[in-house]
Amino acid sequence: MPGPEEELNRTARTLLALLGPLLLVLLGVPALQGTAAAAAPPTGQATRYTMTAFTNSSESNMYVYDSPDATGFTLRKGPAYTPPSGLIRDPSIFKHTDGFYYLTYTTNWTGNTIGFARSTDRVNWTFLYNYTIPISGLTRTWAPEWFIDTDGSVNIIVSLTAASTATHFTAYKITATNSALTTWSTPIQLSGIGPNYIDTFLVKIGSTYHAFTKNETTKYIEYATASSLTGPYTMRKTGDWAGFGDWVEGPALVQLDNGGWRIYYDGYRAGKYWYSDSYDNFATWSTPTEVPGLTGFIRHATVLKETVSGGVTLSTNxxxxxxxxxxxxxxxxxxxxxxxxxxxxxxxxxxxxxxxxxxxxxxxxxxxxxxxxxxxxxxxxxxxxxxxxxxxxxxxxxxxxxxxxxxxxxxxxxxxxxxxxxxxxxxxxxxxxxxxxxxxxxxxxxxxxxxxxxxxxxx
CATH class of the missing domain: 2.80.10.50 (Trefoil (Acidic Fibroblast Growth Factor, subunit A))
Known part of the structure; x- marks a missing residue:
């Protein structure tokens, strides 16, 4: 007979597969599209997950790790990048159409700038510039995250506040206006997220934008959706809806080869780093698990998924x-x-x-x-x-x-x-x-x- 843990998981997944889409429609939550097409790479190719993070021991140095499975990460270089001045908190990575990898990051605890760096190989980085967000009176400019829309536009979602203390953050987006990523559009606020939400991370599936964002008042990661990048977003899940716990921040999502979605997040008060998986339109999540070998060391990471050459191939039949x-x-x-x-x-x-x-x-x-x-x-x-x-x-x-x-x-x-x-x-x-x-x-x-x-x- 099956044990209680796996049998419960099987039963829950079966029921959610049958009833989940109907329940989500009744609740007004858009269903995810396209996950069924996910698959492991073909022969001669492999999935690679690259993680960039700052650490508990240093806010001025970035470490780079990678993994074939999104679970066990290997250090590739650490420190891999130290900016000329300031901090490198909250480093976010993506690969541009020009073949380069780009970082954006928080440059300081206070101020109105975000930083940029570039790499050919993910491990050796060159500083590009600090960009000033053109909004008068900003006191803090935190947690920029890349978001590449389905139309190919390159966006950054960043948390901004003009308060005298670290409160009342709101999420804004800026969009690159040239392919060199050196000029940016006027910031536009993401309607419906806030006030006092921070660390907003977006994924788009089908025509729906899904936002995972920290409620800075309650210290929970909450969930919202919208049909437009700039909103209006509707908060779908609040409080400890997913079992992530409180005093958590820095959500970052990546899709796994089997179609599921994995969220990584920073349990900063407990000094731990977690991941959790979802297979049912973000409705439920697996029991949070500490990231092996990195929990207690890394802070606010993002993970880039790529298909690369190599991998392990077995002869079939x-x-x-x-x-x-x-x-x-x-x-x-x-x-x-x-x-x-x-x-x-x-x-x-x-x-x-x-x-x-x-x-x-x-x-x-x-x-x-x-x-x-x-x-x-x-x-x-x-x-x-x-x-x-x-x-x-x-x-x-x-x-x-x-x-x-x-x-x-x-x-x-x-x-x-x-x-x-x-x-x-x-x-x-x-x-x-x-x-x-x-x-x-x-x-x-x-x-x-x-x-x-x-x-x-x-x-």
């Missing part, structure tokens, strides 16, 4: 055995109880044992750019209550997702780590020689436990 990297005499097997284990297999093993360690690598049942693994009896390697087992397909979407894994680089040359398709951030790994799908941990042990080499089949 071939038989292979999955050899453990850190226990090379052991292999993934299916035992008579239909559960997956990491057992010893050798030339002297019986034919039945060798057969239990032999699988056909198939195109993923839920995404053909990922992978599924089928045993000799036609059963698929899938997770159930986060335990690995082998079952015959029942044809449901849930089964297809449970039995699909996306390939990521392993710890040893030629090895692979297999990420759950429907629970991003969870990997096939062995624990006490039982195969599980566990949440990524920023440890050498976890990375080794979740690394396998596909070798010639035992049978």
């Amino acid at each position: 071939t038989t292979r055995s999955l050899q453990s990297v850190n226990f090379p005499g052991r292999y993934a097997v299916v035992r008579s109880d239909s559960l997956g284990y990491l057992d010893p297999v050798s030339a002297s093993s019986s034919t039945a044992v060798k057969q239990s360690a032999t699988f056909t690598v198939m195109p993923g049942l839920a995404d053909a750019n990922c992978y599924s693994f089928r045993d000799s009896s036609g059963r698929y390697l899938r997770h159930w209550d986060f335990r690995v087992r082998f079952d015959s397909s029942n044809g449901t979407d849930t089964f297809k997702k449970d039995a699909t894994y996306c390939a990521r680089p392993g710890t040893a040359s030629g090895s692979v780590r297999l990420e759950s398709y429907n629970y991003p951030g969870r990997y096939l790994r062995h624990y006490n020689y039982a195969l599980r799908v566990d949440l990524y941990q920023n440890t050498d042990t976890f990375r080794a436990d979740s690394s396998f080499t596909l070798v010639s089949p035992w049978t």
Whole structure:
């Protein structure tokens, strides 16, 4: 029988899939469009998530990380950029049509400027200029965020106030008026967001603009929608509607390869950094999880998703055995109880044992750019209550997702780590020689436990 956590998730997702769109229409919340078309990159390509952040230890230095899965990030350079003067709080990154990466950031605690820098490789940056927001009396100019609209326009959403203290912020947008990003339109306020909202982050899906923004009075991240970039926005969800908690800020969203959306945010009072995922039109979110290895260190990050060359490719419609990297005499097997284990297999093993360690690598049942693994009896390697087992397909979407894994680089040359398709951030790994799908941990042990080499089949 399934455990309570996964069974609850399955039930909730099934009900939301059936009833969610109707409930959202009744509530007046626009449904998201286009998420079903999301897919992992094809052979020879990979997804790369680049994170830029300042840190608890320095507001004047920016660090750059990247990740193949949006969960486990690797430091690429830190510090990667220090402006000539002032701060680099709230760095936001995007890649322009000219091939350069651009940053915009908060230059100081007080003042009326935002900063700009440029890079060819995401890790080595050149200062461009500080731009003065042309509004009289500004006292603070915080948290600029890139927003590229579907018409190709390059915009920055920035939080502004003319108050004598850090209160009464409102969100404005400025739009680049040349391709060099050196001239900008007159600032226009985003109607309906405010007063006293800050750190506004936008995504556009279909014809709807979705805003995630911090209520500076209550310290919650709240949610609004509009049919126009400048509004009027309607606040759809307020208070602790998503379970993100209070005293949180700096929301930043990115779409995952399986169509879900991930939000990162700064739990600044607790000194932690979180992420959470949504699959139902932003109505509900997964339990917040600390960003492994970076929580407590980074502050107010943004994440850029790209498709790049490379990645891990497995040959499909071939038989292979999955050899453990850190226990090379052991292999993934299916035992008579239909559960997956990491057992010893050798030339002297019986034919039945060798057969239990032999699988056909198939195109993923839920995404053909990922992978599924089928045993000799036609059963698929899938997770159930986060335990690995082998079952015959029942044809449901849930089964297809449970039995699909996306390939990521392993710890040893030629090895692979297999990420759950429907629970991003969870990997096939062995624990006490039982195969599980566990949440990524920023440890050498976890990375080794979740690394396998596909070798010639035992049978």
